[in-house]
Amino acid sequence: MYLTLPDRFTFAQFKQITPIEPSNLVALIVERHDQRITVKRSAVAQENLRKIFESTFRLANKVGFAGMTLRDLCRDTGLSMGGLYGYIGSKDDLSAMIEDVIRFTSEAIPIWFSAQSSALKRLDSTLRGHIFISELLRPWFYFVFMESRTLSASQKTIARSSEMSFQDELSRLFVEAGLTDIPNAQLRAAHCMALIQDWYVKRWKYQQQQVSVDTFADSVCRLALLNLDALQDA
Amino acid sequence: MYLTLPDRFTFAQFKQITPIEPSNLVALIVERHDQRITVKRSAVAQENLRKIFESTFRLANKVGFAGMTLRDLCRDTGLSMGGLYGYIGSKDDLSAMIEDVIRFTSEAIPIWFSAQSSALKRLDSTLRGHIFISELLRPWFYFVFMESRTLSASQKTIARSSEMSFQDELSRLFVEAGLTDIPNAQLRAAHCMALIQDWYVKRWKYQQQQVSVDTFADSVCRLALLNLDALQDA
DNA sequence: GTCTATAGCATGATAGAC
DNA sequence: GTCTATCATGCTATAGAC
Structure with a gap:
């Protein structure tokens, strides 16, 4: 797939035609890891996944991924420990x-x-x-x-x-x-x-x-x- | 303190006259943190400190500082948990x-x-x-x-x-x-x-x-x- | 100065109710 | 699909013998 853009294109121009963007990513991940993700592909499931990544980035940025605990992640996403494990098989899966x-x-x-x-x-x-x-x-x-x-x-x-x-x-x-x-x-x-x-x-x-x-x-x-x-x- | 070096000096030339080098560092640290370090400034103490930093770098490089446990550090340095705490007041002190x-x-x-x-x-x-x-x-x-x-x-x-x-x-x-x-x-x-x-x-x-x-x-x-x-x- | 032993608590992961 | 409750383990830090 080729992108058609003018010479020295700007960020605004790029953003309009890029096939990869934040709103796509969760769907891309579900597609590539559907064995590990046990929840159905409902709207709420996609929203929960989005929250999991968002929270992971925020927490890992503060204390590193190893320093981030899954309890922190649950608090930040609003999920319970059991609920979280419906989306990831382990902490390593996440990374x-x-x-x-x-x-x-x-x-x-x-x-x-x-x-x-x-x-x-x-x-x-x-x-x-x-x-x-x-x-x-x-x-x-x-x-x-x-x-x-x-x-x-x-x-x-x-x-x-x-x-x-x-x-x-x-x-x-x-x-x-x-x-x-x-x-x-x-x-x-x-x-x-x-x-x-x-x-x-x-x-x-x-x-x-x-x-x-x-x-x-x-x-x-x-x-x-x-x-x-x-x-x-x- | 000024360094006198030729134009476009090489690493070999720099190494000969730099006032800061690995063998200095432990003495520098003891000098700047003598309140926290309870052990005496014996030769064995300096060697232990050197080992502590060396091991910290190796382990943190593998799993991150947060992921590195003090037990790992003890195993790698040969010190016991109690012995280690003679050199550092806490894990945070180390960083x-x-x-x-x-x-x-x-x-x-x-x-x-x-x-x-x-x-x-x-x-x-x-x-x-x-x-x-x-x-x-x-x-x-x-x-x-x-x-x-x-x-x-x-x-x-x-x-x-x-x-x-x-x-x-x-x-x-x-x-x-x-x-x-x-x-x-x-x-x-x-x-x-x-x-x-x-x-x-x-x-x-x-x-x-x-x-x-x-x-x-x-x-x-x-x-x-x-x-x-x-x-x-x- | 360095050890062993242990306190006190948090962690990743799972079982089973609903 | 998500919860609560719990398991086994591993953690930092300290107490006290020598």
């Missing part, structure tokens, strides 16, 4: 479902823009796309960034290879855009990842400085694409 | 001591290079200094990055203001170097912080790509100082 959303999303982004005409445009769009989707799903991205180290070895491997496959995609685009020194292209791709992640990890900082997501995306793209125009002309 | 080391260190770096002749050189040295010290004290920096959100409100405030004061120092140096658009200088300083933090947060990635700390520092400084030479000449 696995969240991680799955991010993996699914990160794999979709490069495809959205693979039809763009030039490597430079694909680079710009892919960077903006990742920044904007992480803005929309910020709590989900933040959770995986912070908690993936505490997950099981297999989950950690999946998280890392998911991150590397996106970074490798950026690296390939840099090479296509003229940066033929491959280690250099890889390093620049790693730098791009770091800049993008900072947007959702250190949000308090940008809020304090009143930087908008569009200003941020412009700044990252400018830094990432510096000197590539010159290579393109040569 | 507070670690955070204190990073605050102390981050405040020292800009001073080390404040005697450099030009703003561009101060920028380059300050960036390298931060990268190299975070290489030396990587587990300490990593711990504070990951765990500061789970600490008490006052600890979190201290951690954030400590990070912002370093970022503001970078921002001032950018302005001095000719980047007179202040919001732009602040944004570039934030980007520098993100790049530097990536070095100790996503170490697995750079290890995988076999990027040395000197190569990394060169790459960050190049990106950070791009276009500043031109401004300087004008």
Whole structure:
């Protein structure tokens, strides 16, 4: 599935056409984990699931996922301990479902823009796309960034290879855009990842400085694409 | 205290003259927290403290600080529960001591290079200094990055203001170097912080790509100082 | 200074009523 | 589908012997 957007599209433009957004996610999760979720797909069930994730993000942000107790989660969602276990099979299931959303999303982004005409445009769009989707799903991205180290070895491997496959995609685009020194292209791709992640990890900082997501995306793209125009002309 | 180093100094050169290094840290901590530490300052006490921090880093890296139990810590250090409490007053003390080391260190770096002749050189040295010290004290920096959100409100405030004061120092140096658009200088300083933090947060990635700390520092400084030479000449 | 033993309580998960 | 009640376990922290 391709997304059709103008050059240097804004967050507002992106939000109107993105196929992945907060209101979709619960349905996506129910679809991908229906064995584990014993409750029926009623409206109240979807609303309860939404609350469970919302509360998990709030509580894990305060004390970490390991520090968050299921009793805290019950208090925050209004569910009882028994009721909660109708939605999750265990505490670990909860983190696995969240991680799955991010993996699914990160794999979709490069495809959205693979039809763009030039490597430079694909680079710009892919960077903006990742920044904007992480803005929309910020709590989900933040959770995986912070908690993936505490997950099981297999989950950690999946998280890392998911991150590397996106970074490798950026690296390939840099090479296509003229940066033929491959280690250099890889390093620049790693730098791009770091800049993008900072947007959702250190949000308090940008809020304090009143930087908008569009200003941020412009700044990252400018830094990432510096000197590539010159290579393109040569 | 100023450090005297050549332009574009390497990690090896930095390591020879840095006043803060792993072997100093335990003595520094004993000095700054002698009320809480009831054991005498014997050689065995210092060795036990060193083990306590080493084990804390290993275990917190696996399960998070909240997920790490003091029983795990005892097993890993070889101390008993009672023995451990001779070194720490509580589990929270442990994280507070670690955070204190990073605050102390981050405040020292800009001073080390404040005697450099030009703003561009101060920028380059300050960036390298931060990268190299975070290489030396990587587990300490990593711990504070990951765990500061789970600490008490006052600890979190201290951690954030400590990070912002370093970022503001970078921002001032950018302005001095000719980047007179202040919001732009602040944004570039934030980007520098993100790049530097990536070095100790996503170490697995750079290890995988076999990027040395000197190569990394060169790459960050190049990106950070791009276009500043031109401004300087004008 | 370091140990063993234990107090006192919170946790993840489940059983069974309705 | 959701509740209350309960289980077995594991937790931080301390008391007291040596």
